[in-house]
Structures are given as structure tokens and as C-alpha cells.
Amino acid sequence: xxxxxxxxxxxxxxxxxxxxxxxxxxxxxxxxxxxxxxxxxxxxxxxxxxxxxxxxxxxxxxxxxxxxxxxxxxxxxxxxxxxxxxxxxxxxxxxxxxxxxxxxxxxxxxxxxxxxxxxxxxxxxxxxxxxxxxxxxxxxxxxxxxxxxxxxxxxxxxxxxxxxxxxxxxxxxxxxxxxxxxxxxxxxxxxxxxxxxxxxxxxxxxxxxxxxxxxxxxxxxxxxxxxxxxxxxxxxxxxxxxxxxxxxxxxxxxxxxxxxxxxxxxxxxxxxxxxxxxxxxxxxxxxxxxxxxxxxxxxxxxxxxxxxxxxxxxxxxxxxxxxxxxxxxxxxxxxxxxxxxxxxxxxxxxxxxxxxxxxxxxxxxxxxxxxxxxxxxxxxxxxxxxxxxxxxxxxxxxxxxxxxxxxxxxxxxxxxxxxxxxxx
Numbered sequence: 419x420x421x422x423x424x425x426x427x428x429x430x431x432x433x434x435x436x437x438x439x440x441x442x443x444x445x446x447x448x449x450x451x452x453x454x455x456x457x458x459x460x461x462x463x464x465x466x467x468x469x470x471x472x473x474x475x476x477x478x479x480x481x482x483x484x485x486x487x488x489x490x491x492x493x494x495x496x497x498x499x500x501x502x503x504x505x506x507x508x509x510x511x512x513x514x515x516x517x518x519x520x521x522x523x524x525x526x527x528x529x530x531x532x533x534x535x536x537x538x539x540x541x542x543x544x545x546x547x548x549x550x551x552x553x554x555x556x557x558x559x560x561x562x563x564x565x566x567x568x569x570x571x572x573x574x575x576x577x578x579x580x581x582x583x584x585x586x587x588x589x590x591x592x593x594x595x596x597x598x599x600x601x602x603x604x605x606x607x608x609x610x611x612x613x614x615x616x617x618x619x620x621x622x623x624x625x626x627x628x629x630x631x632x633x634x635x636x637x638x639x640x641x642x643x644x645x646x647x648x649x650x651x652x653x654x655x656x657x658x659x660x661x662x663x664x665x666x667x668x669x670x671x672x673x674x675x676x677x678x679x680x681x682x683x684x685x686x687x688x689x690x691x692x693x694x695x696x697x698x699x700x701x702x703x704x705x706x707x708x709x710x711x712x713x714x715x716x717x718x719x720x721x722x723x724x725x726x727x728x729x730x731x732x733x734x735x736x737x738x739x740x741x742x743x744x745x746x747x748x749x750x751x752x753x754x755x756x757x758x759x760x761x762x763x764x765x766x767x768x769x770x771x772x773x774x775x776x777x778x779x780x781x782x783x784x785x786x787x788x789x790x791x792x793x794x795x796x797x798x799x800x801x802x803x804x805x806x807x808x809x810x811x812x813x814x815x816x817x818x819x820x821x822x823x824x825x826x827x828x829x830x831x832x833x834x835x836x837x838x839x840x841x842x
Contacts, residue, residue, distance in 0.1 A: 432774025439761035442470030451774035463503035477767045478530040489523040521547045525586030550577035590642025598634030619666035641688040651679025672708035683725035694722030716753035729770040737763035
């Protein structure tokens with residue numbers, strides 16, 4: 419049974435997360451949203467095999483027909499159903515010129531904004547290898563038999579001429595992509611035309627005249643609507659902010675502790691990023707000025723390899739080589755819960771369309787209460803004597819008018835008597 423650690427907290431909201439490890443297992447973690455509940459492992463997909471270690475994963479997070487792509491160490495790319503783990507299609511990314519161990523997949527992305535592909539059960543997949551071989555495939559898995567599944571290689575291009583690509587990222591509009599690595603300056607590509615539109619300039623020499631090449635380990639866009647601004651983490655514990663519309667060198671650069679940056683994730687506000695390094699330190703920064711907002715409090719050991727931000731709740735999940743997946747509160751930076759998963763973890767993603775039992779019961783209770791309130795208001799409207807109230811008001815006003823007229827007559831008689839007595 420997986421070990422869990424608990425802190426004093428009201429519990430996690432209803433959430434569902436998928437984790438990927440070095441033995442090729444995909445584990446599903448759920449929390450129903452009950453008070454004080456700890457997330458638990460509810461499903462495990464696959465058999466442990468080190469040759470099937472998960473190197474990269476991409477989730478199309480939508481309510482109907484979601485998809486999950488997983489790149490494995492043996493060169494296979496699998497497209498799964500993230501709801502039950504059923505395999506849609508498995509394709510090979512191996513080439514005759516380079517064995518998979520020398521040219522493993524380092525980044526992958528499933529395109530989600532193609533509505534025609536959703537209707538015809540097709541998907542477009544972008545992958546990039548360590549040697550910079552990028553390819554875009556169109557996969558058709560509408561047929562029930564595996565023999566009839568077709569895979570068309572739409573476009574291929576070379577990201578770099580030398581060096582090793584270590585990280586990649588696709589923006590929210592799915593029209594631009596970032597690539598960077600060891601000996602590869604971070605560069606931006608237009609995916610519609612497969613052309614390079616921007617490349618960062620190499621750093622300057624230091625005071626001793628020594629040039630230190632940059633090794634990029636992670637990249638992320640700051641906003642889904644803007645591909646011009648992005649953050650990059652380096653192997654020499656540095657975080658850089660780039661703006662391709664301003665200059666080719668970093669706009670802002672700051673250090674975080676003394677170990678390589680291993681994971682970056684952006685917040686929904688577009689101004690905050692979450693940084694994880696090789697010693698398990700996790701912190702949030704205001705990327706506009708490089709100010710440290712605070713470190714996340716909790717027992718972390720081992721390198722952090724992936725950070726995921728929940729699209730709706732103020733929660734992030736982190737995982738790494740200490741075999742724990744942790745859930746944090748963004749506002750207080752407190753540890754909500756941690757689940758021990760036995761293997762070294764390479765990635766974590768959120769399923770934002772999951773609805774827990776607490777939500778369903780709460781919504782049902784709210785609907786019942788609303789029906790009761792509506793029934794009460796209707797019954798009150800039926801039994802209230804609205805016409806009688808109006809009549810009583812009118813009668814009261816008439817009595818007041820009669821009394822006022824009598825008083826006026828009395829006053830007139832008094833005045834008339836006074837005038838007659840004066841005349842006499």
C-alpha cells in the first residue's frame with residue numbers, strides 16, 4: 419500500500435492526477451473533496467519494465483474524448499484514453515540512422531484545438547528527440563482494428579545542428595514552440611511554417627574573459643495568449659526571462675539556490691512562475707522583477723522533475739526522484755498532502771474535468787434547497803391575501819379623509835361663531 423503523509427489541513431479539493439515513472443507505470447491519484455481526505459492511488463496502468471520508462475507525456479484535457487500521449491524509452495509512442503487507460507494506438511519513433519538510446523524523445527505535444535480531428539477521431543502529435551529531430555504526425559485511430567490505423571508523417575525538420583536538446587514547450591495557441599538544451603540556445607519556431615523565427619544570443623564573457631556555454635534544462639511560456647515572453651531555467655541555477663519582441667539576451671536573470679533548475683511552471687495570472695531544482699527546493703517568483711515570493715514549506719528530498727498547475731483550483735503538484743507526488747496550496751504555500759509511489763517519477767498532469775463525490779452531493783443538496791425555497795415562495799404567493807390588503811389600505815385612507823373633513827367642518831363652525839360674536 420502506498421504511504422501517505424498528512425498535515426493539519428482541511429483536505430484537498432476534488433482532483434485527479436496522472437503520474438509517470440521510470441518503470442513505465444501510469445498511476446491515477448484521486449481525491450473526492452471530502453473534508454480531511456487524503457488523495458489515494460485508485461488505478462495503475464501497465465507492468466513494470468525499465469525499457470518502457472516514460473520520458474515525456476502530453477494530455478489533451480477536455481471533457482469529451484480526452485487523449486493522453488506517452489513517449490517511452492524503447493522508442494514507442496502510445497496514445498491512451500486517460501479515463502480508463504485503454505490503448506488507442508502505438509507507433510514507433512525509431513529511425514535507421516540513430517538507435518533510440520542515442521536519440522531518445524525529450525518532448526512531445528498533442529494538439530487539442532483541431533475540432534475536425536476530434537469529430538473524425540484523429541490527432542496531431544509533435545515530438546522532438548535529443549539530437550534535434552522534430553516531427554509532426556497525423557494519427558487516425560477511427561478504425562477499431564489496429565491493422566487499419568494509419569500514421570502519416572506530415573513534417574520533419576532539424577531543430578539544431580549540434581548539441582543536445584533537453585527541453586521543449588508549445589504555447590497555448592499551438593502555433594509556436596520553444597527548444598533549448600546543452601549547447602543549444604533557446605529558439606522559437608513557427609509550427610505552421612516549420613521555420614525558426616527567433617534565437618537567443620549567447621551570453622557574454624565574464625570578467626576573466628571566459629565564455630561559459632549555457633545549458634537549458636526547462637522552459638515555459640508565461641501566458642497562453644502570448645508566445646513572445648517565456649522563462650527558461652539553466653544548469654547553473656539561473657532563471658531567465660526572454661522577450662523576443664525586445665532583445666535576444668535575457669530581460670531579467672536571477673539565481674535560485676546553488677543546484678540546476680529542473681522544472682518550471684507558469685501560473686494563470688501570467689506573472690508568477692514556480693521553480694524546482696535538483697535538491698528538492700520549490701519556490702514561486704514574480705517574473706516581472708525577479709522577486710522571490712516565497713518557498714513552499716515541506717519535506718522534499720531529491721530532484722524535482724515536474725510541476726503542474728491545476729487549471730481551476732489554486733493548487734500545484736510536484737514530483738521527482740524521491741518517489742513522492744506532493745500537492746501544495748499556492749496562496750499559503752503549505753503542503754496539503756503527499757503520496758509515496760515507490761518509483762522515481764518523471765511527470766505529473768492534472769485532469770481538470772474530474773468531479774468528486776463531494777461536489778455531486780453538494781450540488782444535489784443545493785438543487786433540493788433551491789426547489790424547496792421556490793416551492794415556499796410560490797405557496798406564500800398563493801396564500802397571501804393581496805386584494806384584501808389593498809382594500810384595507812383604501813378603507814384606512816377613506817377613514818382618514820372622513821376624519822379630516824369633519825375636523826375641517828368643526829374648525830369652520832368655530833371661526834364662524836367667533837366672527838358673529840365679534841360683530842355683536
